[in-house]
Amino acid sequence: xxxxxxxxxxxxxxxxxxxxxxxxxxxxxxxxxxxxxxxxxxxxxxxxxxxxxxxxxxxxxxxxxxxxxxxxxxxxxxxxxxxxxxxxxxxxxxxxxxxxxxxxxxxxxxxxxxxxxxxxxxxxxxxxxxxxxxxxxxxxxxxxxxxxxxxxxxxxxxxxxxxxxxxxxxxxxxxxxxxxxxxxxxxxxxxxxxxxxxxxxxxxxxxxxxxxxxxxxxxxxxxxxxxxxxxxxxxxxxxxxxxxxxxxxxxxxxxxxxxxxxxxxxxxxxxxxxxxxxxxxxxxxxxxxxxxxxxxxxxxxxxxxxxxxxxxxxxxxxxxxxxxxxxxxxxxxxxxxxxxxxxxxxxxxxxxxxxxxxxxxxxxxxxxxxxx
Numbered sequence: 001x002x003x004x005x006x007x008x009x010x011x012x013x014x015x016x017x018x019x020x021x022x023x024x025x026x027x028x029x030x031x032x033x034x035x036x037x038x039x040x041x042x043x044x045x046x047x048x049x050x051x052x053x054x055x056x057x058x059x060x061x062x063x064x065x066x067x068x069x070x071x072x073x074x075x076x077x078x079x080x081x082x083x084x085x086x087x088x089x090x091x092x093x094x095x096x097x098x099x100x101x102x103x104x105x106x107x108x109x110x111x112x113x114x115x116x117x118x119x120x121x122x123x124x125x126x127x128x129x130x131x132x133x134x135x136x137x138x139x140x141x142x143x144x145x146x147x148x149x150x151x152x153x154x155x156x157x158x159x160x161x162x163x164x165x166x167x168x169x170x171x172x173x174x175x176x177x178x179x180x181x182x183x184x185x186x187x188x189x190x191x192x193x194x195x196x197x198x199x200x201x202x203x204x205x206x207x208x209x210x211x212x213x214x215x216x217x218x219x220x221x222x223x224x225x226x227x228x229x230x231x232x233x234x235x236x237x238x239x240x241x242x243x244x245x246x247x248x249x250x251x252x253x254x255x256x257x258x259x260x261x262x263x264x265x266x267x268x269x270x271x272x273x274x275x276x277x278x279x280x281x282x283x284x285x286x287x288x289x290x291x292x293x294x295x296x297x298x299x300x301x302x303x304x305x306x307x308x309x310x311x312x313x314x315x316x317x318x319x320x321x322x323x324x325x326x327x328x329x330x331x332x333x334x335x336x337x338x339x340x341x342x343x344x345x346x347x348x349x350x351x352x353x354x355x356x357x358x359x360x361x362x363x364x365x366x367x368x369x370x371x372x
Contacts, residue, residue, distance in 0.1 A: 100144035134303035213264035222298040
């Protein structure tokens with residue numbers, strides 16, 4: 001079956017196929033019909049059939065939604081209409097957005113769209129912070145609410161002629177030091193950080209040890225199964241994890257960077273003691289004790305570790321700075337760049353040098369002294 005002309009377009013870089021629904025006197029609608037990875041195992045005819053059916057479904061939804069119930073113009077109606085009317089890229093994405101919209105309704109309440117005021121957004125942020133939500137979580141919820149407002153304004157301009165603009169909370173991003181080098185910490189700063197973490201729980205120390213001595217990413221620490229820790233070979237196997245933390249969910253390594261991490265002697269001693277104290281039911285490195293993950297969301301780990309970082313008087317990402325510090329120390333100790341880059345999971349050595357190494361923190365005196 002040939003692809004209908006000008007009805008959809010593949011966007012490989014964004015992993016999606018979008019449709020083009022032309023409406024007289026209005027901009028074309030561009031719903032997402034499928035993800036590119038959905039089509040990988042299908043032949044050309046099956047792809048065309050699937051996209052045709054998705055296109056018909058999107059068109060039917062659009063036509064059904066164009067009849068506006070005049071009496072329903074509040075936020076609850078907007079949420080329901082948005083969740084039913086939008087063609088979602090995945091079920092997980094739909095659930096995440098629904099959770100955010102429900103959270104906004106719970107903390108702010110229902111309201112008429114026409115009566116929106118910025119004080120509602122301020123009330124939501126204050127309520128989230130009172131519940132110890134991280135800024136990144138608040139920002140994520142706000143993005144979902146903003147997406148709902150934007151969609152309603154585009155599809156129902158008679159209800160919302162102008163889109164409502166939320167002032168989102170600022171979130172911490174990975175920045176470089178004033179001298180232009182990636183942020184890393186000194187040994188004294190790391191020691192202060194560890195001292196604060198030692199006042200917390202054993203779970204906090206588990207996170208610190210893998211970030212400090214394994215230079216592992218947050219997602220890798222969060223989803224690490226105990227079966228991937230091989231004390232005999234003294235290596236940790238970093239690979240995809242299926243069904244974590246929920247059935248049907250898959251955690252992928254960044255850019256498919258599978259690798260084996262050599263276990264640092266201090267980390268090895270810690271793991272030998274830690275694994276002996278585990279319950280037989282535990283399956284994950286960050287396990288609640290019964291086979292289930294301790295943290296259902298990896299962002300919760302960042303929020304927890306940020307608290308210790310603040311108490312230590314430090315700045316920078318609470319886990320990524322440990323990763324950068326470890327990488328810088330390895331190079332300073334004379335480990336070959338190729339080995340450090342491989343251990344960090346970087347496909348390109350320049351990524352390691354440009355984004356993870358604080359050159360000002362490199363000493364190199366011992367290497368210089370060894371030159372005959």
